[in-house]
Amino acid sequence: MVSDQVARADHGHTITALSRWSILDKKLPPVNAINAVHVYDFDNTLFKTPLPNPKLWNGPTVGQLMSPDIFVNGGWWHDSRILSATGEGVEQEEKRAWNGWWNEKIVQLVQLSMEQDDALTVLLTGRSEKGFSQLIKRIVASKGLQFDMIGLKPAIGPNRERFQSTMEFKQIFLRAVLGTYASAKEMRIYEDRPKHVGGFRDFFADYNKHLINRGLNPITGHVVPVAELSTTLDPVVEVAEVQHLINAHNIAVAKERKGGRSGRLAIKKAVLFTSYMIQPSDTKRLISLLNTLAPETKDLKPLANTILITARSCPQHILDKIGGLNSKMKWEVTDIGSYQSNLWAVRVRPVPANAIYHSDNRTPAVVMGAKGGTRPADVNKIHQWQPVPADQNFVFETTVGEKVMLRIDREDQDGEDDQHDRLFPHRGSKRKFPSDDDRQSRHHGRDRGNGARDYYNSSQSRGGGDNRGRGGHRGGGAPRGNRGGRGGYKNSGRSGKGAHGYRSLDDVDTRESSQNGYGAAAVSYDDNTFPALPQGGPQFHQHLPPPPPYGQPFPIPGQWPGMGGNGQGRPSGGPGPDLQNFY
Incomplete structure (x- = not known):
């Protein structure tokens, strides 16, 4: 032909x-x-x-958005x-x-x-x-x-x-x-x-x-x-526009115009992990401390924004014992250590020393930065810690919160915990840990010192004690997109074994020629970039104007009010990910 x-x-x-x-x-x-x-x-x-x-x-949703099917x-x-x-x-x-x-x-x-x-x-x-x-x-x-x-x-x-x-x-x-x-x-x-x-x-x-x-x-x-110079929309505008896409899709589905595509869709939240979240000002102090004590680490990707509580949503009985979401807690920096010089962390202890806390990691610690393919979970492999000099020790405050990303799923799909299991499947662990029923948050009655603290090892089977989800692929094999739909991840996310794969940004191929898989993505650790979502899931659809008629090529003047009028409408987010790896 x-x-x-x-x-x-x-x-x-x-x-x-x-x-x-x-x-x-x-x-x-x-x-x-x-x-x-x-x-x-x-x-x-x-x-x-x-x-x-x-x-x-999350990664699968980026693939869904960029797929034509x-x-x-x-x-x-x-x-x-x-x-x-x-x-x-x-x-x-x-x-x-x-x-x-x-x-x-x-x-x-x-x-x-x-x-x-x-x-x-x-x-x-x-x-x-x-x-x-x-x-x-x-x-x-x-x-x-x-x-x-x-x-x-x-x-x-x-x-x-x-x-x-x-x-x-x-x-x-x-x-x-x-x-x-x-x-x-x-x-x-x-x-x-x-x-x-x-x-x-x-x-x-x-x-x-x-x-x-x-x-x-x-x-x-x-x-x-030409060097690719992509940008992102204002986050509020982006979620609103995606909701418009979903609204138009659901209207068409209700009219039995499925065309082989999925049924009614909805925006839902995916809790990636629960942690003691660190304020940006304290993150800067921690990074400064790392640069002072280990100046050779300046090539690390900086993190220093969380102390892990649990992967995905925290069980309610644990939340109740540590004060619930949005509760405050203070920590003192005590030690610094590294894993193969590719991951650096500081060990912390609660203030006061008898405060109740919980962490899935072997020891409560702040992952300061990583490189060379290491994962935040590798903090558990650090066995040699060096005390932080007394004149550089300091106390900082955290807030219990969830790292949330949005996902698109069938309106009648299972709950977020089951969804998380599909997106971030259990990888197993060589170390044996108590089951969830055996989990107990600790109450320290005394300060045992840096070397004798009874650090709590709870179930890493919920995600390996990792601060980030390991992306599993929804739907089996990962297609190699030909950029036919201007998007679609090739296989797994950054944290997985595969590489992201954006399909074409201007390819609008047919369903017959498209290759539309989507895989998982690495969890972003930039917790301070976006505020935590309201509890109970996003409610964006409750505040949106009705979408323009399906098939309208662009808004009719006066019909569709512009969004993002808060002065943040200019290109945001800087250059996007390196799409040369995603084709």
Whole structure:
């Protein structure tokens, strides 16, 4: 089928035929006036496209959001409401030309292309023509960028082509351009995705071989890799927009439009661990202490924000004994130690010394930082501790809280504890620990000193005493996504044996061609980035305006109020994860 489509693209090369590939109602320049073609990708090349925030959602949910087969309306990369919500919403951002959301270096290159009289300037993206044409035209026009062509992937091409992937669509599009502007001697393509960079280079090799076989001169093809500059939405806006996706999905499901997708969905919370949470100011003091006592540790990833109580939700009888959620407790730093110089921690004791506390770890400790593949649970492997000098010892206060991330699941799915078991399955432990029924929080009647404290070893079978969940994969084998849905983790999370795998940010493939697995993600230890969620699970849906009608390409002015008007609508979170590892 691909060869047939290529053959059709190689025939009927006229300006009129080529204009059918563009969403612009614009007359193309004469054939003999073009000597060069400059092609720019949109997502994360020209425009800083927001990605799902991995500090909000657990790994499987990020995969669900970026898959085209979970939601009836397609999900993150297939519903224009997500792109419309960038910053403070389309109505506000259009007035200021989405300031801060552009790759300004690429913008300058587009402007130079616009000034070059013999260059055809093209914006080419795999986003769907039906869903994104008007929105992308508004975004581009607000910046004053003028393209000769803007190509978005149609459901069916001008010559009845059907596309199994974005790369197939783009190659057929480029063949039509080069076939029409046959006098062009050069083509430049700007692309952020390494897989597509390689695909375009293969395209030039094949196309030039075809020209040489016909006795024609080859063209000069340049593929310019662009550093990906992704961002995230304001967290409140992001959760609200995902709720809109779910609302539209559930309405469609109620009308029996499932299309093979899952049933009614809901946002639920996933408690990753319960801990004594450390205030940011005290985290800085602890990191400063580590840098003073062990200056060679500056290359560690800093943590120093929790003292583990239990993995996942803490049993109520333990919570009752330690004062419940939000209760305060003071700790004194006593010792410092490391595991293979890859993980450093400080050991602490309660203040007063007879205070009741609980920890699944061998000893209450603050993991200060880790590197080299070590896990916070490896704090239990530290056997040599050195006392902290008396003049550097200090006391800090903690608050009992839960590290919560959000997940999307079937509305009638099991409870969060069973869900956690599926997301973070038991890994086993060589050490024997008492069962949950044998757990007892301790009451210290006296200070036993640093070497003789009766540290409580409770059940690590609930997660190995690890401060972070170990991602299990929902649904068996982990598909290797071809970026067809602009997302979808390849297999397990950062903390697992696999690597995250984002699928394409602008691929909007069909269900037949998609490979949509999603795996687990590592738990974020940045506990201070987002406040704890209200008890009882998120209630975001109770405060949302009704979603726009299903299929609306972007908000109608006045219909859908912009969100995130708290001044936090500018790009947040900095560059996203290194997507080069996720293809």
